[in-house]
Amino acid sequence: MQQYTFKTSKSNTRPVIRIYENLSAVIDTGADIPVCSDANVLIERLGANEISIPGKVIETVGISGSVRGRIFRVKGFELGPLIYPELNFFVPDDPTMSSTFLLSASMFNGLICEVNFKDHYFRITLLDDEQTVRLVSFEKDGEHICWDVRKSE
């Protein structure tokens, strides 16, 4: 068994962690899709490619309604012990996020994750038969996005 612990913010009611030195990311277990507020950061720093079709409307539906945006694929996104060889990020056309990244439930599908609001940490537990390499694929259904998460072989 392997555990990896991120400290979470004491001053924020949401589980906010630090990634890539000083960027904040929210663990959003209500979200299906990882979100990034800035496409250029994904492209220029994380080597992402846009995979949404230009002109094709991509929408996600959240608590505040429908949001349009584009999809970018990052090769080799890492979070603690987890490696995502290909991870798709939704980038809203008009992001109004208070963190640069939202890390979605789909990224942690099948894992043991603990958000501790008392002692302020987010802990990922990998059992011995769990892979650190995680594949999160998606398919489009009309103009909406569906996600299918599977472990690597």
Added chain:
Amino acid sequence: METRMTWDQIRKKYPGMWVRLEQVQWETEGSPDIASAVVAKSTKSRPTTQDLKDAMDGICAMEYIEESNIFHTGYITA
């Protein structure tokens, strides 16, 4: 002159704004909580790509100061 401020002072002075923080002192190693910092820039609009890249490199931190009376999806009224 650069003035170091505590996180509470920053939150009170820049509600509803993005701030570029330099010379950041974190509460503890690996913590996302800021003890104190120097505010290099504040803006109502979202951070520039360069600001975010600098944050990725540890040159600064970019933080949004949420207004205490605003929930994610609406306002609290008295």
